[in-house]
Amino acid sequence: MNKKILLVLILIAATAAFFLFPSDEKKIRNNLDSLAEYCSSASKETAIAALKKVALAGKLCSDPCMIQIESFDIHRDFKKKELTDHILMMKKMLPDTHFTFHDTTINFPLDNRAELTTTLRLTGKIDTDRFTEAYELSITADKIDGDWLFSSFSVVEFMEQ
Amino acid sequence: MEFSDKIRRFFFPSLNRRYLSRLIFLGLSCYLIFSYLLIPLRIQGHSMEPTYGNGSFAFCWRPHYLFSQIERFDVVTVRFTGKNVMLLKRVIALPGEVLEFRQGILYINGKQILEPYVQYRTPWDLAPRKVKPGHVYVVGDNRGTLMSRHRFGQVNMARIIGGVIP
Numbered sequence: 001m002n003k004k005i006l007l008v009l010i011l012i013a014a015t016a017a018f019f020l021f022p023s024d025e026k027k028i029r030n031n032l033d034s035l036a037e038y039c040s041s042a043s044k045e046t047a048i049a050a051l052k053k054v055a056l057a058g059k060l061c062s063d064p065c066m067i068q069i070e071s072f073d074i075h076r077d078f079k080k081k082e083l084t085d086h087i088l089m090m091k092k093m094l095p096d097t098h099f100t101f102h103d104t105t106i107n108f109p110l111d112n113r114a115e116l117t118t119t120l121r122l123t124g125k126i127d128t129d130r131f132t133e134a135y136e137l138s139i140t141a142d143k144i145d146g147d148w149l150f151s152s153f154s155v156v157e158f159m160e161q
Numbered sequence: 162m163e164f165s166d167k168i169r170r171f172f173f174p175s176l177n178r179r180y181l182s183r184l185i186f187l188g189l190s191c192y193l194i195f196s197y198l199l200i201p202l203r204i205q206g207h208s209m210e211p212t213y214g215n216g217s218f219a220f221c222w223r224p225h226y227l228f229s230q231i232e233r234f235d236v237v238t239v240r241f242t243g244k245n246v247m248l249l250k251r252v253i254a255l256p257g258e259v260l261e262f263r264q265g266i267l268y269i270n271g272k273q274i275l276e277p278y279v280q281y282r283t284p285w286d287l288a289p290r291k292v293k294p295g296h297v298y299v300v301g302d303n304r305g306t307l308m309s310r311h312r313f314g315q316v317n318m319a320r321i322i323g324g325v326i327p
Contacts, residue, residue, distance in 0.1 A: 103243020119241035123205070130215075132205040134248070136241040159239075159299075159314035161287070 025106050028114055028141055028148050035060050035150070036099040039087060043096040043125075050091050058084040061150045062142060068154035097124030112143040117156075198223055200244055202325070208301030208311060209249050211280050212236070213325075221247070225324030231255070231297055233269075234278075236325040239299060239316050247322060248312065250299035251278070254292050262287040265304055281305025297321070 022030070038057035041050065064077035078086070091097075104118040116139040123132050136156040141148045174180050195201060200221040204213045213219060213236075221238045231237065231252055239248040253267060253274075254260040260269050262285040267274045285308045292298050292315050300313035 102245040103241065105242065117242045119243065119246045121246050134241055134246045158241075158320060159312060159316050161290075161314040 024108070024114070024143070024148065028106055028116065029104065031060050031141070031148055031150070032101050032104060032116070032118070032139075036101055039091070040098045041091045041095050041124075045091070045095065050088065054084045054088045054091065057087055062144060065150065066140075066152035066154075068152070070155065070157050094122075094124055094126070097122055114141040114143075114148065115139075116141065199326070200238075200322075202238070202247070202249065204249060207306070208303050209236070209251070210303040210305075212251075212278050212302045213249060219249075220326045221323045222326050223323035226321065231318065231321065234276075237297075237299065238322045238325060239320050240322045244322055248299075249325065250301055250313065252297045253300050254298035254315075256292050256294050256296060258298075259289050259291050260287075260298055261289040262308075276302075278302050279304055283307070295319075 035057055038053040038060075045053075058080050061080065061083060063080040065080070065083055066075075066077050067083075068075045100121045100123075102119045102121055104116060107115045109115060116137075118137050118139065120135045120137050121132070122134070123130070125131070136158060138154045138156055139150055140152040142151045143149075200223065202219045202221055204217045204219065205215060207215050221244075233252055233255060235252045237250060237252055239250055241247065253276075254269055258269050259271070260267065262268070264284040264286065265282040267276055268289075279302055282304045283306070285304060287308070296315040296317055298313075298315045301311060304311070
């Protein structure tokens with residue numbers, strides 16, 4: 001009986017430790033999910049709610065943050081203010097749009113650096129037309145003062161016309 | 162045994178060890194088959210219309226190209242970083258071939274190619290280009306959209322996950 005109780009206690013402790021002290025990989029995955037949630041827009045999102053979400057999205061990124069999108073000829077560092085302004089503008093242009101990340105793999109080339117590859121899927125509505133888009137992203141995250149912050153995003157263009 | 166008993170036992174079998182092991186075997190088989198061999202696809206978007214409409218359903222048969230080569234007009238799935246989100250496209254040109262579009266008509270190595278699966282056509286114009294070794298050129302069947310809004314091009318064959326059924 002005592003052994004059973006001990007086993008249950010160990011299981012409870014292990015489960016609590018898993019949730020209370022997540023691994024670096026789990027922290028990064030949580031940040032990615034949060035970023036997707038903050039960049040998504042509900043159909044009737046108020047301006048205040050949008051501003052709050054954009055500010056939270058900005059907190060997940062380093063300052064500056066490098067963005068590379070070859071097809072738009074963008075390859076430079078964005079200051080946090082500039083980045084959040086762009087996210088806000090995108091939310092206004094694409095109301096009722098949901099961001100989700102799929103098939104994410106994370107590697108740690110250095111102790112304080114993580115390299116992610118993931119698929120960003122956008123679903124939403126423009127006027128009355130529904131749309132679905134997907135992009136392959138290569139993301140870098142750096143551990144700064146104990147927090148994992150995204151320091152670069154680049155769109156992988158694997159289809160060449 | 163009465164007929165009604167048989168029916169009752171068929172729909173509500175007793176949870177014995179034999180039944181549970183069969184249930185676990187069935188669950189595992191389904192997981193392995195539908196995760197790694199025959200991946201269900203829910204099609205979202207209009208790029209493959211009319212062959213595959215928005216909201217339709219198909220399967221990606223992964224072993225399709227284990228023992229055969231990719232051929233022109235095959236419909237294939239192209240992966241991003243995994244197999245949860247994929248593109249569905251048709252192969253129109255093979256490695257080393259030169260393709261071009263003139264007024265929406267496909268030309269391969271200078272010869273006009275008939276594409277009976279294309280129902281919606283706009284006058285796409287694309288200058289001749291050669292497909293790199295190890296790559297294939299893929300495009301959707303719906304050419305009714307502007308070329309700039311359609312996602313197509315040459316992709317590395319390593320990105321092709323499999324063929325499509327049906």
